[in-house]
Amino acid sequence: MRHIFFSLLFALFFTILVSPVSALAAKTIHVLASTFPIYQITRNVTLGVDGVELDLMIPAGLGCPHDYALTPQDMHKLAKADLLVINGLGMEEFLGAPLKKANAGLQIIDSSKGITPLPMREVEHDEVHDAHEVQHETGHHHHGSPNPHLFASPAMAALIAENIAQDLAIKYPEKAEQIRTNGTAYSKKMRTLAHKMKQTGSTLRNNRIVTQHGVFDYLARDMGLEVVAVVQAHAGQNPSASEMLSIVSIIKSSKAGAIFTEPQYPEAIGRTLAREAGIKSARLDPAATGPELAPIDYYQQIMQANLKTLVDTLGSR
């Protein structure tokens, strides 16, 4: 009896070994998304696709991983992933060498592929400009790094969704049809949203704004807003006293309408600057962060709320 059991077990094992097609069909694909906004887009692209398990790497509440360092939990998630979807444009600089160590065979989809980036904005402060010019002996301003915050613009989110769907469909042809259908449907929703935001942008009484960091540069461009200054020249780093004076003077000379803070950074300095300059401040959400169990249409909800905030703060014609 025992002998028969083991023979059967062996036969079963052998069958699985020699039939790679059926084994593959049953295998779950572990997809990991690096950041919350990329996770939300990938969720929509893989919605209802059998055999795909999606996970978020860095915590949903963390926000932009500009000064992030990999944790043991991240290494563990990387180790068991088949595929990693990244924001790209330098947002995942923290991955570097440890990635190879955690999972040398990990496939990567760069969701920013083929999208023309904006440069990271220069520091407005004159003294800092001078310092840059000393550092770069040519005397030209340094526009080295691209702005990685595509996701905060629905028009760019549409392109990100198309990129992710396209690459996933190529990698997993047996699931391609549904992935492509999802990708097209989501990018259409994003384009509709982008159109609405652009229309609203054209009716605002004042289109000049100050933001907390470079997160809204693409959204501003796509809505016809002008970012006249940023509070944090480097993400997470507060301005010096002289930089604050400089920002207030830029706000006054450019007649900016409002300072927009964001949920991922403390709002105190933005509020202080707004008070000093005599303009409004409000919170605009780039959807860089979100709740652990966010609804599937979380991004759309946030952008609708942003539209209301923009109209309430800047007025409409």
Ligand SMILES: [Zn+2]
């Ligand atoms: Zn950022």
